[in-house]
Amino acid sequence: MQLAIEHVSKRYRGKNWGLRDVSFTITPGVLGLLGPNGAGKSTLMRILATITKQTEGTVVWDSQDIAIHPEQLRTVLGYLPQDFGIYPHLNAIEFLEYLAAIKGLKANIARQRIDELLQVLNLSEVRKRPLGAFSGGMRQRVGIAQALLNDPKLLIIDEPTVGLDPEERVRFRNLLTDLAGERIVILSTHIVSDVEATATAIAIMDKGTLLTHATPENLLGQVEGKVWECLVPSEKLIQIRERFLVSSTARRSNGVHVRLVADSAPLQEAARVAPTLEDAYLYCIANGRNAAGAAQ
Template sequence: MQLDIQSLSHQYHSGKTAKLAINALSLNIKPGILGLLGPNGAGKSSLMRILATIIKPTAGKILWQGQDIVKSPQVLRNELGYLPQYFGVYDQLSAIEFLHYIASLKGLTQSKAHQVIAELINKLNLTHVANMPLKGYSGGMKQRIGIAQALLNDPKLLIIDEPTVGLDPHERANFRQLLTELAGERCIIFSTHIVADVESIANHIAIMNAGQLIQSDSPNSLLQKMTNKCWQLTTDFNELKHIQHEFIVSHSVRKQNNVVLNIVADHCPDARATARPPSLEDAYLYFTSMQQPQAGIARAS
């Protein structure tokens, strides 16, 4: 089971202006969790909408188990679960009523829908609020309903776009644990600009910037690429702005009258600096800073 993206490109047109969202992107996705990282405007949401067969790309192919989903989108739709970045619900409906409505749109029989919904409500810890109107749900509870609707047809490909925006740390941790449990033989694509949301659960990381795929590797391999590029420096606040201008600072902590900086640089930034182990956030900041959007070309997310 795999999703094969080949030389994918997509442009949006606004009057005479062409906005390039995706530029010649190729990526092979296998079972497990793919963390799709990139800053806002990198093209992640455009890619998610294309993979969810909502829009068609300008160029390129997408093969799901060898079949072209651009030409035959229904091939994938039968095995697809999708949670978009902005997921709306009918506030007056209860969770059970809403999920039965979505199940009917997905073509589930009434008896099958009843069985699946009962299982999902239990699995997602929503039993105590299953009959409560959705308008009373917290952000985390609504995200669980979003996952439930995406899982109604037991999808082989699960696409989740920026799912933790607005969630508190506890809800984000619960969401990550849920995705880990769901992975199994599924292909899960988790798109985010928050590195911490994927570093502990993804078995593969893809980094986008300015519409291009700039890195695609395992977390360990990305960390290995950062060998001898991560440093720690304790300095005073008078030097802080200069250092931030010259180098990538991934983290800073105030310590009495000084500040301790985590710096990412190809060479030792200062004689006082010491080497430190890299983090996935270091890698993300390093690779996205190396590739900036070209002047004169508009970008769209």
């Protein structure tokens, strides 16, 4: 089982490109799709979910071109878009039963599956409350439930932890890990910690292009020995930001604690530290933009 993305591009009206020549293959596990706003993540996922078609290239699901045979994928697809709509007058059970019927699930199987999902997503106690009275985080959990109704082989979820509190986010991360055994899960987010906790592979995109597709270990290896921490006076922070890739800062009584990425020690007193996935992500984005600028 695999999803092969082959030279996929998407052009919108006005000749604006949402994607440019994206190619990589996704196998079972959790793929973390990372990138800033406007990177092309949502465009790619709408293509993979057969909602829109690419302008160029092909997407192949188990030897079938999904643009020609979308039904082959749709029967095993679970999808949670970033802007997930609800019917506010329906309760959670009614809404999920309605979507289960649309997906073609038998009523007895649907009822059992809905009970299981409401329990897993901590919605059992509010199952009969109208969705219009749900908080944003609760609506997001209903969205996750509908994506899982048909026990999909391919699960695509766009910014799923937006609106979830820390406890709910941890619960969702654990759920993703449990789901990822024999299926493909594509998690698109700008929250690096969500990917760090769950992903078996990571794809980083920026400005419609794929910068890298690698394991978390390989990404971390790219910045091994290049991450530093140092304490600088507040008045030097702007200068440091201009010269180096700063991943975080924290103000202290004696100055600013700076974490940055550089090939060599930025200051004599800088100490080398172990890299995080966020360091690697920022390094990849910066290198991609520098390469694009040099090519122009």
